[in-house]
Amino acid sequence: MGVFIDSIDEAVNESPVGRFFELKERGSKLSIEFRGALATFMSMAYILAVNPRIISDSGGPCPVPESGNLFDPEYSSCIEGVKKELITSTALASMFGCFAMGLGANLPVALAPGMGMNAYFTYSVVGFRGTGNISYESACTAVLIEGFIFLFLAVTGIRYWIIKFIPEPVRFATPAAIGAFLAHLGLQTAEGIGLVVSDIATAVTLGACPLSKRTPIVALTPDCAANTNFCVTSDAYTCDDEGGVMTSAMTWLGLLGMVIMLILLAYRWRSAFIVGISFVTFISWFRDTAVTYFPNDDIGDARFEYFKQVVSIEPLDKVLAPFTNELSDAGVALFTFLYVDFLDTSGTLLGIVSAMGYVNEEGDFSKSHFAYSADALATIFGSIFGLSPVTSYIESGSGVEAGSRTGLTAVFCGFFFFLSLFFAPIIASIPAWAIGGALIIVGSLMARSLAKVKWYDITDAATAFITVMVMPLTYSIAYGLIAGIGTYVVLQGTFHFLTLFGIEKPVFEDPELSQQEKSVDQTNSTKKDEKSDEEDADDENA
Template identity: 65%
Template sequence: MGLNDIIQASPIGRFFELEERKTNFSTEFRGAVATFLTMAYILAVNPAILADSGGPCVAADGNIFSPDYLACKDAIKREYITATAISAMIGCFVMGVMANLPVALAPGMGLNAYFTFGVVGFHGTGKIGFEAAVTAVLIEGFIFLILALTGVRYFVAKLIPEPVRHATPAAIGAFLAHLGFQTAEGIGIVVGDVATAVTLGGCAEEDRVSLVALDEACFNNGGFDCIPGGTYTCDNTESSMTSATAWVGILGLLLTGILLSYKSRFAFVVGIGFISIISWFRNTEITYFPDNDAGNARYEYFQQVVSIEKLDKLLVPFSDDLKQVAVALITFLYVDFLDTSGTLLAIVSSMGVVDENGDFPKSRWAFSADAIATIVGSLFGLSPVTSYIESGAGVEAGSKTGLTAVIVGFFFFLSIFFAPIIASIPPWATGGSLIIVGALMSRSLIKIKWHIHSHAISAFITVMLMPLTYSIAYGLIGGMLSFAVLEGTFWILSKVGIAPPSYDEPGDEGEGKSAAGEEDKEEAAEAGAEETAPPAETSGEDAAPNKSEEANA
């Protein structure tokens, strides 16, 4: 009697319905490995993004680039590694046990960027304090839990304009790619510019010129009292693309892209891992441990290999000042709602368990598990925790039950002990992954009805505003307002006798889709029906799988 048979007949096998779902422990374990490897990058990327908020660190005399403040930020980054692993572990356990679905959870990409750059601000320069933002996440989790338990999510989803809903994942992807192209979290080939805001960078460190805030003190004292703006430009155009780390980052991007093209489950891990390892050698042009105070401190921590970081700075960082949280709360709820709904439906659709109403077994428990994970994550100062589309890798490997999610949770538990290694992953190793994740998230644009101008304009505004304003909230607001104004204007004009715009549906060179009249459309439809109708001799047994495949698609 093998291991699969033993587990199948055990209480664990019965609880996760292994026999009913025609799976076994080996298949679920293989799926868990695939899922964890495709989303393990979050352990390096999420702490780097959230640490840019500065967390609870306080800058003396307002200098957010002082050595003390940067040291506090590094400590926060290390704590965020542990916090990310713990929240992902708990989220996976809850999803697996409550919903029995092979869906893994972790702090959401896009949501973490909005938390840092859209709410708290880079190094805490936003209008909302860190503690208030975390409180908004906590409240959002409870609201989402109520929506999930009551089933209100279907009603809320209908209130969101269709083009904005489809454009949001791509817009967040563009934001993430924007970060991946820059220096703080990426490969550094996009830098600031005093004339054009951004320009081509990739210059070596000695060719970088810091951009400063030209306030009155800076202007009157010959530059001695200028505050760095946190970005830089290259000294001249000849110095562009001379940075070794930029080229290594591009190598990592291409390596990951090639492996993804061959459907490798190890693509992100290999891409990040390879670039990180070659960056750990000292006395090279691409080392993450240069021979200076900062580099030596990083190397000393890296040599520990195994360490458990305390959470004394991040644990329960809540605030009773709720006046600041309104905008953040609404956007957290909106984006998390869309992200979770889209991810869960995509994964369970690929499993073939979605009914004709768009629902699936234990759906309320699945959405509730996601909300509970967000509540738990807020206890550690995290942005919302959400379901990961990378769980589809496990489903493709055969996963069908929550046992996969539980095993992924165990992998995240093991990662808690290796914070020194994860903290030593350089930004140029993860920047390529951010760009690729952004590209993959752009797939949602195919659902937009580009031939309808109100859809195209509102979707495009959503996609463009998010990265250019460094704000997911502004992108969402711009997209929804533009859609409301356009459609509202059409409705008002229709009431005074002006017909609303009519649009031809896209087709093959417009055949059968012209506005020549309903008669032409009906004839084209009949012709299409005759061409696509199945042969009369097709049996019901042959036709059934086709219908099933269409439903799954």
């Protein structure tokens, strides 16, 4: 089998496909790109289930009942239909984005509707079940316009000049910060193993309690205080009240999957992520177990019924082209979508491409115009199907760690998303605790970029550290970049301002380099003394 695969790899490398994707030049081959694509796709396949659930919480295009009852059975039924349609929308937009990135920019970066932006779209812009000030149609139109503005910035090159102002320590810290963000996701419940949960007193704490001992955390708004029917729950919960810390079988299974991946990686198995995720997923599909993804309740039964369909294609009757010209209140949402999408994409692309070693000294990389344009086009395409902005995914780092180096990985991911149009019930049934371990491992591997930071320079050290800390703790790549850049600008600006009063800017020296220079000086001095002694001896002999 190995000889057969090698022969195919060699044939593809010499084919027009291999030359187009520069497989040989980048030290890759078909089998490596395929494995990397599987690792990336399986790490981000949760978006097929999570994104529709979040966006459908906005109520979509479903009209709010005249009675004002947000839980009216007919209204809820309409939202359930929107949720199923959004699975198809998510797969279509992700497929388009992956194809655009792979064929246009030749990068192993997969795209999908962005986590964080979908929550902002639903809960801050449209509001839970349409309780916000902006309609679902206005929000989708704002996303469409944002995509065109982003495309303009990418095509004209203005985007590059904006990126050039990102300081060096921020560029070096970004991959590690994204890695910390990935690990943060992997440690939580929504996309991970549930080891870290919410806490009333300390914000976060050790969790891993079973479903029966979880207490959901809600926002105590005036509406919620007056009527519990208006309390919006989420994936956040605490184990404080019921206890049961570290007794969740799902967490332990997720940890087992992570250990399996780590051991296989230590033996340089490129399929480590695929094996680990598949192992945990397969075990989680059995019913009547402590780790089942299909518990014996209404949610579990609904999941299982959908899972049993295996093949299902949802029509797009409600969410197709939901645009409007009523944009009077959408200005803030438009601006927010733009800057978050721009900074998220910039941080993700720079982080992943830096991990591959393809970023030049100026902080740019080959075909960057195409990469950012692909991201913008995917956002435009996604808005047509009722989605929040589509962006480059940090989970692509799992494919890069598996060996991916070319856009063929993104093309394969696009093909997998195409298949998910038909097998959405299967793909949507990959549990979060099967994915969390992979995200944690990828995060740890991406931390090596911190070795390039000038830690002896307090300006660079503080900038890099704040970038790494703020990004996962605020759950936003954009906020991490803003914090890092802001810190650098304030410090450098202060130093330059003080020079106006004769206070020179401090000079930070590398202690290791200084020690090496001292060692060299001492060695040279010793050699000079020895040479001088030899000359004196020669003079005496003469």
